[in-house]
Amino acid sequence: MGGVRTGRCLCGGVQISIRNAPVAMGACHCENCRRWTGSALIALTVAPADIAIVGSDRVTAYRSSDWATRSFCSVCGSTLWYRLTVPTPEEGSYEIPVGLLDNPHGLPLTSEIYIDRKPDGYVLAGATRQQTAAEFEAFIQASMKE
Numbered sequence: 001m002g003g004v005r006t007g008r009c010l011c012g013g014v015q016i017s018i019r020n021a022p023v024a025m026g027a028c029h030c031e032n033c034r035r036w037t038g039s040a041l042i043a044l045t046v047a048p049a050d051i052a053i054v055g056s057d058r059v060t061a062y063r064s065s066d067w068a069t070r071s072f073c074s075v076c077g078s079t080l081w082y083r084l085t086v087p088t089p090e091e092g093s094y095e096i097p098v099g100l101l102d103n104p105h106g107l108p109l110t111s112e113i114y115i116d117r118k119p120d121g122y123v124l125a126g127a128t129r130q131q132t133a134a135e136f137e138a139f140i141q142a143s144m145k146e
């Protein structure tokens with residue numbers, strides 16, 4: 001874990017501060033993330049206790065599936081965070097897009113999920129672990145049973 005990272009949406013109305021900040025990030029190429037972000041969600045996983053949010057009154061949460069919500073700034077439309085709402089080890093954690101950070105550097109990309117759904121015109125460098133949609137969904141099903 002690596003210190004404090006701060007970030008904000010495009011209009012600055014929503015500001016975040018992350019302590020014990022993760023030292024790596026992961027990418028999701030699923031269809032929902034693709035539509036929501038315009039490309040892929042490349043994000044850091046942050047525990048609820050490690051994030052402070054200013055401007056919550058501007059945040060709108062969209063329930064994108066039975067298992068998650070996706071929040072955005074209701075003023076500027078910036079993608080803010082994805083949260084799992086089903087009981088898994090990561091329930092309630094925030095997936096914070098790297099693009100919100102004031103300093104987005106120094107975070108290696110270590111995993112990609114839904115790799116088989118990625119548009120074929122680009123590749124991301126560096127990921128050490130890749131899972132297809134089927135592999136990732138099997139993993140989630142297994143974690144929910146624990």
Ligand SMILES: [Zn+2]
Nearest residue numbers: 009011073076
């Ligand atoms: Zn905003």
Ligand SMILES: [Zn+2]
Nearest residue numbers: 028029030033
């Ligand atoms: Zn996704």
